[in-house]
Amino acid sequence: MFLEDILDSGPVGVDTERGSGAFEKVVLSVQGMTCSGCEKKLIKAFRRIPTIRNEKTSQVLARAEYEIDISVISIDESISQLKRVTSYSFEQLADDIGQALEILSGHPDALMKVGQCPGVQLVDRPDNNNPQLLRIYYNAAEVGARDLLEHRLADIKPRLAPPQxxxxxxxxxxxxxxxxxxxxxxxxxxxxxxxxxxxxxxxxxxxxxxxxxxxxxxxxxxxxxxxxxxxxxxxxxxxxxxxxxxxxxxxxxxxxxxxxxxxxxxxxxxxxxxxxxxxxxxxxxxxxxxxxxxxxxxxxxxxxxISIRSLQTQTAILIDNGNRNVIRVVDARLLQFGDTFRVMPHSSVVTDGIVVYGGSEVNESMVTGEPIPVAKAKDSHVLAGSMNGTGNLDVKLVNLPGQNTISAIADMVDAAELTKPRSQAIADTVAGYFVPVIVAITLIVFVTWVLVGILIQHISHKSAAVNALTYAIATLIISCPCAIGLAVPMVVVIAGGVAAKYGVVFKSPQTIEIARKTTDVVFDKTGTLTQGRMSVVRQFYLGFEKSMTEGFLLGMTQDAKHPVSIAIAEALAASGVKPNRLDSIDVIPGCGIEGRVQDSQIRAGNARWLHVETNTHVQAMLREGLTTFCVEYDQYLVAIFGLRDTIRPEAPRVVRELKERGIMVHILSGDDDIAVRHTATVLNIDSENVVAGAGPADKQAYVRSLTEKKPGSTVIFCGDGTNDAVALAQATLGIHINSGSATEVAKSAADVVLVRPDLQGVITAIDISRSAFRRILFNFGWSAVYNVFAILLAAGAFVAAFDKARIRPEFAGLGEIASVLPVIVIAFTMKYFNYGR
Known part of the structure; x- marks a missing residue:
């Protein structure tokens, strides 16, 4: 039920997913890109270069990404072409190919010695003005940063470069x-x-x-x-x-x-x-x-x-693994796998890890949005950026600082901000026509005032032309398309950052736009509405050697991630059962597990899949509201388990809040009908919106039927397991909750990731979407009102009615401040509201 279930927890090595063939990913910081027209120019410049694909830009982040076939054109050549076409300044940022470390060394052979060091993948000089600065990319599974700096490279006397x-x-x-x-x-x-x-x-x-x-x-x-x-x-x-x-x-x-x-x-x-x-x-x-x-x-x-990376602590208290009383303070960049670090009272957790000694309460609100401190003891997981309470914690490192919770969430937010929402297309279209229209209006203003001066004011041709020129200059410069261009991306950047601090990660701006329109929310039951920590409360064995059944069953379930399998394995292991080895094991999503031993077949799963739902013992357990788990050996029923799960404490409140907003709530589960309807009754969910015994295809069909039944409806599906993946993909908005059974397959299919297992994140996502949409509307409205009024004022439209009611050309340059600052400020105010609370 921790973040490691949804984020990669191991070290990152060479990127093998860069694309097909010789395609390489290029990441650039861009200086000089100040408006939506600038982005449009950059996109057009990309399309003039052969083999470029998947180009993305962000004016707010001052960043661009693309993939290019280096067998046709080199990366340096592509950047040079971009500079010639756009006049922007570009700086290539290294795409992550491993853990990075920047050092300073004046040794003449430093570059060669670093490159020859085992585990080092790449060395470059990121700053041509500082030849002593080296950036090292290394495989953290092979060599640690501290080992590199203090031992393997000691002869070149390296020093850590100042943190950037x-x-x-x-x-x-x-x-x-x-x-x-x-x-x-x-x-x-x-x-x-x-x-x-x-x-x-x-x-x-x-x-x-x-x-x-x-x-x-x-x-x-x-x-x-x-x-x-x-x-x-x-x-x-x-x-x-x-x-x-x-x-x-x-x-x-x-x-x-x-x-x-x-x-x-x-x-x-x-x-x-x-x-x-x-x-x-x-x-x-x-x-x-x-x-x-x-x-x-x-x-x-x-x-x-709103940068979540600011939560990263710069130093760590390192503990000697042989003697926990021996400590030293090191730069957090020098942590490596195998380290244990100490978290002092009222200090921040430097990176993700598992508590090995001590106890305390930790406030994780800056990462997950949950304000209530969480008790931590031995074997508890702690997240980078969370704030320790009054106790000491000794923590075994799980993720390095550059690849921990903070970095993973920040990378997901950045990826979302590089994608354009649908409303941005409207803004770009308007901004594209804006400047040509202003040039045309300026010409009309100039001609009009020349005619007014000559025919009405009866001044000389020369004076009329000069007077007309002042109006034309003011009209030309007072207008500002920048506010229109920033109306959407500024809000999207702030909304994405605010959501991340609430533990809600939007994978794309489109999800921020559409969550506000939610009409139906469909919940999976086990691990979503319930806590997914099931316990075995009934066991019944039928006429087969119990020890053999238990041994094979433990062998099948001990590595499974489904909460039912986890509960079975824990119960058997606690009874002293030793696992028996099977020849093969296959997981059937939504059904159960299938294994083979020589010529025999063992199947374990729900009663419906095994067609034993009418069995007397199964019926008795179902009447108690238990979830049943049945075991067959060569098609003979040999064991029945009854399990009970606990409804999440926030679930009744979330369901009630959704219904009060006029949103229909549904339960869609592969569990037994009686158990599912018992949960629905407790949560006051209408019986016609409850479906039990649903496999992956059934879940997909149900979600599709909701979207087809009500045209224009927005359906959220919230789930956690592999069997939810197709429904997550089918829904208008798939929300992945980080439960005990959470899987990478489900996370990749979802549009929104809830960092912590709290259904309140569904309400938070909807609230942030509504708040962002209101601000986007305001920004569009303000941009329109400002430009219309400012252009009329600069053009002298009110001079006849109000003497001197105009904007002099020398002051027209203030137009950008007057138009853009309200757009930024109104987006920035999102930080100061509570969402989903």
């Missing part, structure tokens, strides 16, 4: 620093221009002041804002995408070019009526960069705030 944040967070910080640097440079150059233009200083129209303004404006246009030009024109001519950068280029260039022209007229003695306005181009560029900087900073902070 996750690559996606590092890439985000780089983008924030870059945007911040550009803004401060631009602001420094803009300040004197504003002083010369607005301050009450004598002779501020002199040529000297104007020359200084020209130099500052030119430095901003060429040195700072020039970065928008390659991106805009490559998007336009190579990817056929008109994006936000093009609006910035057009507006700042128009303002700068007009100012230079006005300066030339002034120097020649034919000054224009309007004079120069270098403050427009400089302040416009500065405010645009400020908007980018604040938006990127807010996105980064929002992403960091």
């Amino acid at each position: 944040a996750h690559p996606s967070l590092i890439a985000g910080k780089k983008q924030v620093r870059r945007d911040g640097g550009l803004f401060f440079i631009s602001a420094f150059l803009t300040l004197p221009v504003l002083v010369f233009s607005w301050a009450p200083i004598p002779h501020k129209g002199s040529v000297v002041y104007q020359v200084v303004s020209l130099v500052a404006a030119s430095l901003i246009q060429v040195g700072v804002a020039f970065e928008f030009y390659p991106s805009a024109f490559k998007s336009l001519f190579r990817s056929r995408v008109i994006e936000m950068d093009l609006l910035i280029v057009l507006s700042t260039t128009a303002a700068y070019a007009f100012s230079v022209t006005a300066f030339a007229f002034m120097v020649s003695g034919n000054a224009l009526e309007t004079g120069t306005f270098f403050e427009t181009s400089t302040l416009l560029a500065t405010l645009i960069l400020l908007g980018r900087f604040i938006s990127e900073l807010a996105r980064q902070k929002a992403t960091e705030s």
Whole structure:
């Protein structure tokens, strides 16, 4: 019933599932991808490169992934092509091929010596500016990090490199620093221009002041804002995408070019009526960069705030396996298989393990969402990131820090965030048309104001054109498609992170979208509605040697994962029974176990499968509400067991809450009819929604019938075992609960994983989905209202009714802040609500 049942607990070696043929997976951090148009450009760039497949991008995570056939084009060549087409900066992140360790060593032969060390799979230099830094990928099953550093590589005097944040967070910080640097440079150059233009200083129209303004404006246009030009024109001519950068280029260039022209007229003695306005181009560029900087900073902070990787502890107290009183503090990265570490009172558990000494209560809410501390004693499992109570715990390591509960959940969340939800397609479509429409509107605004100036205001053609240009520039830059592009992914990232901290892992954004529409929830019984910890309360043997029956039965069930088999095996082992060896054993999902000994066949499972449900002893046990487990030897019934399970304590509350929301609740089980209906009665589930004796195909058919019976219905199936896999796949939304019988087959078929065995996670998933959907709607609404009103205001639509009711072009750069920040803030508020409680 622990997380190891649903996550890989062993060390990770070379990835053998990278695809067919010579395909390799490439993971990149991307700098410069600031809007949905940027993502669209990157996707188009991917499609221009031969053999690329399974491409995924995330603007919020600043990350891209794809697979490429390296027999046709190398990874470096593909990255170079992407750079040429997009002008983005790319950094390749190593896909996990083993446990990674970064060291520093100035030894000239360090790279060669590390590469020759047994267990090391790959060594590279991740930073060209630091030749001492080496990243080692090693097989943790063959060699440990501490053995590598302290023994096998001792002659090159290696040191651990300073710990680094996750690559996606590092890439985000780089983008924030870059945007911040550009803004401060631009602001420094803009300040004197504003002083010369607005301050009450004598002779501020002199040529000297104007020359200084020209130099500052030119430095901003060429040195700072020039970065928008390659991106805009490559998007336009190579990817056929008109994006936000093009609006910035057009507006700042128009303002700068007009100012230079006005300066030339002034120097020649034919000054224009309007004079120069270098403050427009400089302040416009500065405010645009400020908007980018604040938006990127807010996105980064929002992403960091829900990053479950932040729960990872950096140090560990290592215990000498020969003497538990001998301890030392080590970097958590140096833990290796076979280690035992100590968890002190009120400290965090460094990684997953099993308690070997001590006792305490551990708060696992930061990983599972369950606020009640869980008692831990010898042989209890503890999860990385959980908080110890008042006792000491000595823990045997199960998973290394880079592959523990925290890492596994975070990887699943990241994988989900790289997938696009359906609503994102709407946002991308709108954003795709947005910029061309704005360019068209800008031309209309310019022409309209030229005509107004000449025909209505009766000013000169030159003055009319200058006035029209200020309206056009403001219209061009005040609009912002970034809010539309972020409306969905920002909410999805926050929702996925919040759900993970409640112990609910959405495998894709689509599941976040559709859970809110749930009409029916179908529960498996054993291990789902019940705790799956069954106990044998009745035994009956019929005319066959009891010891032989028990020996063969223990041999069949001792390695099985189904809760009934586990209970039988535990009961037999506790009675001192020794297992007999069988020639073959086959598990029949939903039915039982089948084994052979020489020419004899032994079958053990439910009474319906063995066609003995009418047996007197079976009927007596069923009337008691027991689950029956029958044993046949060569088609002769030789033993009957009666087992009882316990309903999960939260199950009545969850069923009641679902029914109060108008959601139909069903039970679908392979157990005996009387036992299933007894559970349904206790939970107050309608008898017409109860199906017993259901095998995998029956479960699939029942779920399919619900979806077909009510068009548009959203059916959740919640189960845990292998026999639930087809129903999990068939349901609109499959939820896998981490019970004692949980299997990898069921987990892989599900859309949502409940990290801990708590049905409250079903309510949590629905609540988070509803909350996310409301915020997505708000974001779309805000984006529409902002852009319509801002464009009308910038275009001068209200000038006739309200004097000076317009946005000057130099202040239009604030548009990105005004449009994007509410989208980020409203998504960020998801952190401060309780879900499913």
